[in-house]
Amino acid sequence: TNSEADAKVEILVAAASSMTPALTEIATEFEKTNTYTQITFTFGSSGKLAQQIKSGAPVDVFISASSSDMDTLEKDNIIKSDTRVDITTNTLVVIRQKNGGNSSLNEDNLFTSKIEHVAIGNPDTVPAGVYAKEALTKLGEWETLEPKFVFGKDVRQVLTFVETGNAEMGIVFTTDAQSSDKVEVISKIDPTLHSSAIYPGAVITATKQPKAANAFLDYMTTPEAQKILVTYGFTN
Amino acid sequence: MGEISYGPLILSIKVAAIATILVFLIGTFLARIFARRNFFGKTIIEAFFLLPLVLPPTVVGFGLLILFGKDQLLGRWLYDYAHLQIVFSWIGAVIASTVVAFPLMYQSASAAFKQVDGKLEAAAHTLGASRWRVFRTITMPLAWPGLLAGFVLTFARALGEFGATLMIAGYIPGRTDTIPMAIYFAVEAGDMQKATFWVIIIVALGFSTILWLSWWSNQNLRRFTVKRKGGAPRNV
Amino acid sequence: MGEISYGPLILSIKVAAIATILVFLIGTFLARIFARRNFFGKTIIEAFFLLPLVLPPTVVGFGLLILFGKDQLLGRWLYDYAHLQIVFSWIGAVIASTVVAFPLMYQSASAAFKQVDGKLEAAAHTLGASRWRVFRTITMPLAWPGLLAGFVLTFARALGEFGATLMIAGYIPGRTDTIPMAIYFAVEAGDMQKATFWVIIIVALGFSTILWLSWWSNQNLRRFTVKRKGGAPRNV
Amino acid sequence: MFDAHLIKDLPDFKIDVAIKTAKGEVSVLFGPSGSGKTTCLDMIAGLVHPNSGHIRMGDNTYFSSNQKPYPTEKRSIGYVMQDYALFPHMTTEKNVQYGMKSVRKSEKALALLDQFGISHLRNAYPHEMSGGEKQRTAIARALATEPEVLLLDEPLSALDDKARNDALTVITDIQRDLNIPIIMVTHNWTEAEKVATRIYKIEKGRFI
Amino acid sequence: MFDAHLIKDLPDFKIDVAIKTAKGEVSVLFGPSGSGKTTCLDMIAGLVHPNSGHIRMGDNTYFSSNQKPYPTEKRSIGYVMQDYALFPHMTTEKNVQYGMKSVRKSEKALALLDQFGISHLRNAYPHEMSGGEKQRTAIARALATEPEVLLLDEPLSALDDKARNDALTVITDIQRDLNIPIIMVTHNWTEAEKVATRIYKIEKGRFI
C-alpha cells in the first residue's frame, strides 16, 4: 500500500441501482479501514452498465443484478473470471399503495380480486420482471394476470405506478419495497418459485487498481458488509 | 428475433399524428397571439413554455402522472365526466407527446411570425380581409418556412417520444407500445436484430413523412415559397 | 435530503454552454450552406439530420457508445491521437447534448434563412461587401428571430439532456452528474425533496438564461428586430 | 361625401389638416417629400390613428376622438400604397382578386389587368415584374375591391407617359362608374392639375 | 470608359443592347415600363448574368462569355435600385456608411445626408421614413462607396421638384469629383434631356 496520504487510490464501482443505499453505506465502512482507497460509484441498470463496460468505461468493479449480464462480460474476458463471486440475493414481494383505496386487496385474493392494473418490471429486460414472470408462470397465474399487466422500464417505475395508485398491485424486490414509504407488502413470493436473484460481482480485467478492486470485492462478502445488506432487505 | 407484431407501427403513427396536429394548432395559435403583443410577464410565460424541454422526459412524465393519475384532480374529473382513462392508455401517450413537443412548435412559429412583414398584413386589411383571412392567406403562407420547420420538429419529436410516454402510458404490449419503446426494450434486452428492425421502421416512417411533407410543400405551396434571387427571368 | 453538492450545477452549465455554442455554430453554418442551394439528395440529408430527434435518446446514446467506445474506430483514434477518453467523461456529455440538440438548431436556422429577403443581400454585395460580411451584417440580423429561437431551443434541450448522456457519460457523482441525472436518480431513490430541489435549480437556470438572452437580444440587437407596424411615428 | 380632420404628432412636426371630397371628385395632396402626405392616407385607411380629429365617409364614422377606431378591414377603401405592398406569394391575378367581393373574379381581374396592359403577366409573381408593372398591379388590386373611397399614393410615379395616361383614364373611368371620392398624393404638378377637383398644397403637415 | 454589350432572353422578349459611356458622361436609358431597363442595370451590377455579350469597365472585364462572371462585390459599382433595398435593421446613417471604404465614416456620411437634406433623419430606420426620404438615403448610400461607375434606376421618381433638383446637383457634383460614368434609367424626358450626354431609347429590349 502506498503510505502517502495524498496518493489515494480511487476505484470506480459500477453497480445495479437497486443497491444504491446499501452500497453507499458499505463503501463508507470500507473506507474507514482502507483509508487509502476511495470508492466512486456509477449506478444504472445492469444491462446498461455491462454495455458501457464493454465500450471501455474505466470501471474497476462491476456488481450486477443479474447473472446473465455478468455472463456476457465473462465470455468476452472483460471481467476476471477468478474474482467472480455471488454477493447477495434478493426476494420478490407483492405490494400495494399504502393507505390507498384498495385495502381489500390481500394475500388471499391476489389473483381473484377485481383490479385493473398490475405493475411489474418488463420481463424481457428488468431482472425483477424476469423472476416475477417465472414465479407467476409456475403458479399458473401468468395468463390470468396478463391483461392487467403494465410493464415498467425499471423497478422504480413499477414503484411509482403503485405509489400513485394507478396500478393497484405490483411485484418488486424486497429491497425496493423497503425503499419506499408509500407502498406496503401484502405478500411475499416463495423464492423457490423462480431462479434465485443473485447479485454477482467481479473485477474488470482492464482495471489499473487490481489490489484495491479485489479488496473491495472481498469486503462485500465479509460479515460486516453482509449485515448492512440485510438491513436493506437483501438475503444471504 | 422472435415474432414481431406491427401494433407499435400503427400506434406510433396514430399517437404522433394526433399529437402533431394538436401541437401545430395550439402552438401556432399561441405564437400568433403572443408574437406582436408585448405585455408584462410575456417572456416569463414564454420561458415557462420551454419547461418540457429542459426537464428530463421522465420527470415531465412523472408530473403528468401526478396530474392525470386516477386519484388526482384532473384525472378523476376526466374519468368521472368524460370517462377518459388517461394513465396506461394511448391517450396518455398522446398527452405526453403533445406536452413534450409543444416548445418546438411554439418557438418556431413565434420566430416565423416575427419575420413576416406587417405591411403586407396591413395591405390585406385595406382590401377588406378579416383578421382570420389575413392570417390564413398572408401571415401563414409568408411564415411557412418557420411553421414547416416547427411541424417537422414536432412530428419527429412526437414520433420519438419515449421517456414521458413510458411514465404515463406504461408499457402494455398491444396497447401502449410505441416504436421507441419497442426499440428501447429490444436494445435493453440485447436483441439487436429486433432493435435494428424497429429503428429502420421508424426512420423510414420519419423519412417518408418528412420527404412527403417537403414535396407537398414545394408542390402545392410553390406560391408560399417566394423565390428571392433578384431578377432571374420567369421561365428560364 | 442529505448533503447536496453543487457539482451538478457547475457541470450542467459547462456542458450546456459548450454544447449550445457548438450546435449554434455548426447548425447555423450547415443551414446557411443548404438554405439557398438545391441539389439531389438535399432533403434526404435534411431528414437524416432529424434522426437524433426521432430516436429515443437512450438509443442515440447507445449509438454514440458504439461509435466512441474504446475499441471502436472513432473512440480508439481519439484516444490514441488526442488522449481523449469519451466514455464516462464530461466530454461524452457534451457530445451527447450536441448531437441531440443539433436538429433543433438546424431546422430553426434553415427556416430563418429562407425567410430573409435575398434582395437585401444582393444590395449589400453591390456595396462591396464580401460574402462573409453580408452574412454577418445582413443575413444573420435579419434571420435573428429564427436563430434566437434555435439557440433557445438548443440551450434548453442541452441543459435537459439526459438519456443519451447517461448512456455515454454514465452517472458518476462528482464527475458526470449533470442536473437532469441528479433529478432522475433522486426520483429513483425516492428522494423527492432532493429531486424538487434540483428541478427548481434547473428551472431557475433555464429561466434566467432565457430571460437574460431575450433581454440582451432586445437591448443590443434592437436594430436586429425590425418594427413592422406600418407607420407609427419614430418617437411616439 | 368624404370629410376628415386629421391631427397627428410626428417626430419633426405636427399634422393638422382638413380634407373634404365629394363623390366623383378628386382631391390631390401636393407637397414636398416628408410633408406628411402618406401619413394622411395611412390615417384614412386606419393603419395609423390620428391623435384627434375625425374621419367620416358618408354615414360611417371611421374615426372620432371619442370612439374606438373603425377597423381597417371594415372601412370600404381602396389604397394604393407608395411601395405597392403586393403579396409576394401570389400571382398578379391572385393579387388583384384578393379583395374582390363579386363572383366571376377571374374574368373581372383579367379584364382589369388588360385595361392596364399587363394581362400577359397574370401568372407572374411580383418579384418577376418590373417596377411599373408592379405599380399597375397595385392600382388594379385597389380598384378591384370597388371601394367607397380611393386612396392613391403617388400611383403613377413608376410609369412612362403613355402608361401613365392610360392608367389615369382607367382610374377616372372606374371612378365615374362607382361614383366615389378619390384622394391622391402626387408631386407632379401637371398630373395634379390634370385630375384634381381640388389641390391641397401641404408643407410640414399644414395646408398652405 | 464603360463598355457593355448585353444579350439576355426574357420571358416576353430578348434584350440586345450596347452601351458605351466615358468617364464624366451620363448615359440615360429611356423607355416604357417593362422594356428591360432595370434588367440592364442588374446585369451590369452582376445580380443577373447576360446570356452572352460583355461588360467592361476600364481594364476590368466584369463579364464576358468565356469567363466566370466577376462577382458583384468586386465590381466597383454604386447602384441605386428601383425599390431602394435599404437595410431595414440599420439607421439611415448606418445604411450610408455600409459601403464606405474610408476612415471618418460617420462624418462623411453625415455630410452626405446633409447635402440631401435628410441629416435630421440620421437615426431613423427605413420604416420610419417617407418614400422620398428613403430614396435619397439610397442615393447617398450608393454615392458613399465612391464607385467607378454609378447605376441609377429612376433615382428621383419619389422626389418633388426641389428635392429632385438638389439631388441632381449633388449627384453631378460627386460625378465631377470622382470622374466616373453614370448610367441612369428614367421615364421623365425633361430629366433625361437635362443630364444626359447620350440618351438611349429602349423598347422591348432594343435601342430605337
Ligand SMILES: Nc1ncnc2c1ncn2[C@@H]1O[C@H](COP(=O)(O)OP(=O)(O)OP(=O)(O)O)[C@@H](O)[C@H]1O
Ligand atoms: N425575375 C424575373 N423573372 C421573369 N421576368 C422578369 C423578371 N424580372 C423582370 N422580368 C420581366 O422582364 C421585363 C423587363 O423588366 P425590367 O424590370 O427590366 O423593366 P423596366 O424597363 O425596368 O420597367 P419599369 O420602368 O417598369 O421598371 C418585364 O417584362 C418583366 O416582366
Ligand SMILES: Nc1ncnc2c1ncn2[C@@H]1O[C@H](COP(=O)(O)OP(=O)(O)OP(=O)(O)O)[C@@H](O)[C@H]1O
Ligand atoms: N413610422 C414612422 N415613425 C416615425 N416617423 C415617421 C414614420 N413614418 C413617417 N415618419 C415621418 O413623418 C414625416 C412624414 O412622412 P410621410 O411618409 O407622411 O411623408 P410624405 O409626405 O409621404 O413624403 P414622400 O413624398 O417622401 O413620400 C416624415 O418626416 C417621416 O420621416
Ligand SMILES: [Mg+2]
Ligand atoms: Mg409618401
Ligand SMILES: [Mg+2]
Ligand atoms: Mg425598372
